Amino acid sequence: MNTLHQTFSVRFTYDVYFSDRLFETSNLSFLNFLKKNHSEGFRKKLLFILDEGVTASHPELLNQIKAYFANLSIVDLIPDLIVIPGGEASKNDPALVEQLVDAIDRHGIDRHSYVVAVGGGSVLDLVGYVAAISHRGIRHIRIPTTVLSQNDSGIGVKNGVNYRGKKNFLGSFAPPIAVFNDSQFLTTLDDRDWRAGISEAIKVALIKDQAFFEWMETNAEKLAGRDLDAMQYLVHRCAELHLNHIASGDPFEMGSSRPLDFGHWSAHKLEQLTHFEIRHGEAVAIGIALDSLYSQRLGWLSEADTTRILNLERALGFSLFHPALDGDGVLNGLNEFREHLGGQLTIMLLTAIGTGREVHEMDLSLIREVIGILKEDEIQPA
Structure with a gap:
């Protein structure tokens, strides 16, 4: 032949x-x-x-x-x-x-x-x-x-x-x-759009750059207060990390690994379930909280680090629960995310602030437990 x-x-x-x-x-x-x-x-x-x-x-x-x-x-x-x-x-x-x-x-x-x-x-x-x-x-x-x-x-x-x-x-x-x-x-952005984009910086810091996360903790008040110099640094550093990932990895996503989509499997579904009433960044903030708590419940992420993540999000003004999380609608996002990847389900979770780890399955009962925690606000800001 x-x-x-x-x-x-x-x-x-x-x-x-x-x-x-x-x-x-x-x-x-x-x-x-x-x-x-x-x-x-x-x-x-x-x-x-x-x-x-x-x-x-x-x-x-x-x-x-x-x-x-x-x-x-x-x-x-x-x-x-x-x-x-x-x-x-x-x-x-x-x-x-x-x-x-x-x-x-x-x-x-x-x-x-x-x-x-x-x-x-x-x-x-x-x-x-x-x-x-x-x-x-x-x-x-x-x-x-x-x-x-x-x-x-x-x-x-x-x-x-x-x-x-x-x-x-x-x-x-x-x-x-x-x-x-x-x-x-x-x-000229309204407060929701100013805040929403910060969630993507939190995301990339959590999987790639502990020092950047710590900078956001230190500067949370400035960021929430619309300090332009602080925001310019955040935009530049986040963009730099994003571009470095594209250059060093799989830019056209031929495989199933998408670490920059940490917190996104539920976020995409939340946007759809709310008929896009919530901003993408607001949904990502909830997704980050959900997957961080899930990582903690697996025994991977310490309670202290989990609390720091949730505290930072709250300090920036994010709400970490939406009624659309009730029921099993958001769980359908897992299969849709797998379909979008075009192969094996691959979800990024955390083992520490700045360090991610991929899994290929998630426990639905554990996800429901984590949603319950977010709903009841059991973890209070320090």
């Missing part, structure tokens, strides 16, 4: 820039990126798609973008700046996918042009997915505007939309060509 065998690798490279007031004409970050990627004699197009929540909080933004690119000779800004609804609802609406694909077609956005998404994680997920399926892949630039998207989802390689009631059922692995984190966008 004759056999032809092929193997090849593709290198992906992108930078995450940290800036402030990105579209002030004196800020050269975006311009320098365009110059670096300019092809002589060829003018690339820029199509902007913006989260309407961001444009409402920053009413000058659309005019700033137009002014920023008005006199640049190396790119052509599509004057139709598209504003779409934000939040998880944007990922539940197939009509939005069609609307954005149509815009790409009408404006002649080719594979050498850029689709620029400005918004929270849901809008970035949606736009990244649209860019990935149009022309088999258009270069996309992300400008995250929330804590969660700046430190986690917006800097990674995943895009997607919800389908058939399942989170990120349709999606792609398509790294951005660049990410611009503008701290000014964080200043």
